Amino acid sequence: MRHPILDRYVAIGGSAVQKPQVMKVRIGARIGDLFEECGGFTGTPKRIATGSPILGRMVQDLDEPVIKTTYAVFALLEDQPGDGKVRHCISCGECRAVCPVGLDPEELFKAAENNSSDAAMEGYGPVMAGRCHGCGCCEVFCPSRLPLSTVITNYARGESKFAGE
Structure with missing residues (x-):
């Protein structure tokens, strides 16, 4: 029905x-x-x-x-997300709380930054990143305004962490 x-x-x-x-x-x-x-x-x-x-x-x-x-x-408040400043993850957990798939965007982002494999990050590699459907909820709630879902989806595809790099 x-x-x-x-x-x-x-x-x-x-x-x-x-x-x-x-x-x-x-x-x-x-x-x-x-x-x-x-x-x-x-x-x-x-x-x-x-x-x-x-x-x-x-x-x-x-x-x-x-x-x-x-x-x-x-x-x-700004015209574009991000202001060019390099920011770091503050490990607040906001991204985890809003992920509709139940992933840990913080750990996946860190794995992507380090270009780690599944073995090195205990399951936070490209295979797990492939479960991300790129909705952007984690980016909306990140107080550091990190491009979490963009980096994670690029990582899953085997691309550099930021498109165009």
Whole structure:
């Protein structure tokens, strides 16, 4: 028996969001209402988008609805994610808490940085990284703004940690 999709889990985050979280959201809910449920904005966002922090689709109006393909909504204080500064993982565990696949993005990111094999990292190699479906939830919640899912998916494909390197 088939049931219609009425709800979905959506990651709400970014540097302009007061309290980032993953919420069960009714399809058709206003994006503006999601930000209100997260305590509003910390400042005036310069960029609001759905999807991944890097390749997301710009939101033109906070009245736009959540659709069945919406998995993340984020608001950033800066025009682009990241400011060119090299940041390091602070081992906060936020990425682990929001990964819908149950992976450990922190360990996979570290394995990718070191280009480690499965044996060296006790299961945190390219095979495990291949389970990542690149949703970007970990990137939205990372306080260090590391390109976690980008690096992990590149690592799984055997590419350099950052595309274009």
